[in-house]
Amino acid sequence: MNIKAMIFDMDGVIMDSMHMWRHLASDYLRSQGCTPDPNINRQLQAMSIGEGAKTIKEGYGIDKSPETIADEIVNSITDFYLYEVGLREGSKEGLKALKEAGIKMCVATSTNAHLAEAALERCGVMEHFEFLLSTADVGGGKDRPDIFLECARRMGEAPEDTMIIEDSPVAIRTARDADFKTCAVLEENQKELFDELFRDADVCITYLTELVKVPTQFE
16 A cells, blocks of 8 residues: 655654754753753653653752743744754755655644744745644644644545654654554664664655655555
8 A cells, every 4th residue: 555645753854953852851951950860851752842841840840830841942942943953964855756746745743833834934845745733733742643643634644544754763653553654764863763763663764865765665
């Protein structure tokens, strides 16, 4: 059965932004006078920003509401997305080729929707997607299949005809367990995750230009 639609994560898949996310939670905690757990950034990887803020508050006893913490985290990355972040190598070419091949595409991201869409528009690739959905829009992170199921529903495709493009092992496993096809992107800032991704994903790639040949593997 062929792949008719693809749901893309943004950070580390389309955008060259994982170097920022790898230290975001720990940098925030240090700014609040806390000593972060070495694994905190990976722990929060598949969560929405709201869920991450709640985890930070509960885990470190920060005297602020989760909403305030989330707002402070978003404010700390706003300029990065509005003015700085760029595309990963091959993203523009790969997305253009997939669109020309008739693949339906959308974005499912844990990043604030306004910032994500602004970055994709500035980099000239938002036009290839039918829509963008944030984990905040569905009330939970990628440790639950809600965002993937809602994306597939909006595109009018069944999970088994849809591929999830991700760099998170948690998200790959979530998608796989919900009957989606899965493609892991191997991002150089996350080499420690490669073994998990090779183990759990149907397909592994490095750049989105490799995706054009992937749908035919599932015919």
